[in-house]
Amino acid sequence: MYHIKVIIKRRDVILDPQGKAIEQGAKLLGFDNITHVRVDKLIEFNINSESPEKANEEANLLCNKLLANPIMEDFELSVTKI
Amino acid sequence: MYHIKVIIKRRDVILDPQGKAIEQGAKLLGFDNITHVRVDKLIEFNINSESPEKANEEANLLCNKLLANPIMEDFELSVTKI
Numbered sequence: 495m496y497h498i499k500v501i502i503k504r505r506d507v508i509l510d511p512q513g514k515a516i517e518q519g520a521k522l523l524g525f526d527n528i529t530h531v532r533v534d535k536l537i538e539f540n541i542n543s544e545s546p547e548k549a550n551e552e553a554n555l556l557c558n559k560l561l562a563n564p565i566m567e568d569f570e571l572s573v574t575k576i
Numbered sequence: 577m578y579h580i581k582v583i584i585k586r587r588d589v590i591l592d593p594q595g596k597a598i599e600q601g602a603k604l605l606g607f608d609n610i611t612h613v614r615v616d617k618l619i620e621f622n623i624n625s626e627s628p629e630k631a632n633e634e635a636n637l638l639c640n641k642l643l644a645n646p647i648m649e650d651f652e653l654s655v656t657k658i
Binding site: 501508513517518519520523525527528529530531532533534535536537538539540541542543552556559561 | 583594595599601602605607609610611612613614616617618619620621622623624625634637638641642643
């Protein structure tokens with residue numbers, strides 16, 4: 495069994511509306527020194543595979559098929575034995 | 577200027593509907609070996625403060641006031657000089 499951690503980030507050139515909303519909200523609360531807010535996703539799951547290579551490969555496939563949007567997002571994943 | 581990275585996680589006892597949806601979606605795609613999916617938030621921003629301690633303190637305050645829901649989420653943050 496392996497634990498997978500995937501960070502899915504919108505590409506830098508693509509506007510992040512949620513980040514912009516947080517920046518504005520922060521300003522309204524008096525935090526004037528906060529900039530460049532980006533909101534990304536961290537997805538964790540367990541995968542039952544024979545080897546770390548197989549786990550990595552399957553997790554990669556799942557990211558490409560379901561978790562990440564290949565048009566505007568990039569992802570990086572890490573595998574740990576549990 | 578400091579770069580702040582905040583990971584906001586739903587407490588383990590609280591159901592994560594987005595994670596459940598991914599688990600079901602994965603099953604439909606033929607990934608039967610994926611369990612315990614959790615979807616968390618990773619928020620990054622820059623903060624203009626005099627010291628790392630001050631940056632940490634302000635980022636903590638912002639998390640408590642705006643970014644995290646203290647009823648069902650926990651957060652951890654890291655500060656890096658940029």
